[in-house]
Amino acid sequence: MQSKPFIxxxxxxxxxxxxxxxxGIKAIQDADVILYDALVNxxxxxxxxxxxxxxxxxxxAxxxxxxxxxxxxxxxxxxLTHGxxxxxxxxxxxxxxxxxEELDYVRRFNIPTAVVPGISSSTGLTGLQQIPLTYRGVSExxxxxxxxxxxxxxxxxxxTAVNTKATVVVLMGHAKLDQIISLYKENGRNDLPIALIQNGSLPNERVALGTIDTIIEESNKKTIGVPAIIVLGEVVSKHLAFKIVKEKIQSLAV
Known part of the structure; x- marks a missing residue:
């Protein structure tokens, strides 16, 4: 017997x-139909x-x-046809x-709906890289x-974000990276730490770390492409690799 319509x-x-x-797994197990996106494993x-x-x-994109x-x-x-x-x-x-947008559309047909939240790349990938989005005295x-x-x-x-001390995570922005870098340079943020994370959480993950002045070169070295997120803010300097590089530079300056 066909189950009642539900999304x-x-x-x-x-x-x-x-x-x-x-x-989320339980919902998949119960599904009669699954419509899945490109970024779904x-x-x-x-x-x-x-x-x-x-x-x-x-x-x-x-x-x-x-x-x-x-x-x-x-x-x-x-x-309506499968359940x-x-x-x-x-x-x-x-x-x-x-x-x-999808909920707005299906509700017009009086179909019951539910939502199972997922880990967003904005919080999940930064966490996996041990970049804290907030840090006392650094980012509120x-x-x-x-x-x-x-x-x-x-x-x-x-x-507006270019002038804040808050951590800024840009999703679906790799194609606009040059424009974003130019915007931050125009506002005197040349030394601001920045990270690019491509294919985060997957075996083929790539990460580029640098500042507004150096990130394009670092991105080219690591051949960063889509899908990738951009993380801008002083908290990026908490990344272990960033700290190691910074310590080496400081030791050479002594």
Whole structure:
């Protein structure tokens, strides 16, 4: 017998399949249909029951991808015809995951919904790198900002964030890295520590550390590409590798 229409948004975490929550796994096990994104580690799909229909609806910057309107329609269609649909997203559904937009759409059809939060890359990948987003006397808050708006412009919030002492984490911003660096230089933040984390939590993870003045060179050395997050702030200097380099420079200056 077909189960009643129901949609659950599930955050799969930043990449490592071990970082999905137990509640997320239970939702996958119960799903009749799973619509999953590009950044979801497909190992977690192994938790699904054999009869579950799995559909890739990935979206990637600067690549041909599934439109949001089409995904919205799939969610409703499969819920009405199959029952429990799990919308599986990388990170957390409500941190630049368009989870709110999808809920707005499916609620128009009176379909019950639930959300299982996931570990966002903004907090998870910095934590794995042992970069504290807040630190007494250094950073009292952290901001999470998208790298670009829907029309391709640099986010207006970055023009405000450049002057804050808060830690700034930029998601989906690697394509705008040159513009971000120029913005920080224009505001005299040349010595501000910065980190780039690509494929965080995965075996092919790459990390580049430096300052606003040096990060482009470091990024080129490490061949950093997408997907990557950008972390700006004095807390980046707490990264063990950053501290080792800094200590070496200081010892040479003595």
């Amino acid at each position: 659950t948004l599930v955050g799969a975490g930043p990449g490592d399949p071990d970082l999905i929550t137990l509640k 497909q190992e977690v799909l192994a938790y699904a029951k054999p009869s579950c229909t799995k559909i890739y609806v990935g979206k990637r 600067e690549r041909i991808s599934t439109s949001q309107d089409y995904i919205n329609k799939l969610l409703v269609d499969y819920a 429990h649909v799990v919308r599986l997203k990388g990170g957390d559904p409500f941190v630049f995951g368009r989870g709110g 808050s952290f901001w999470v900002i998208t790298g670009a708006t829907s029309d391709g412009r640099l986010s207006d919030d970055l023009y």
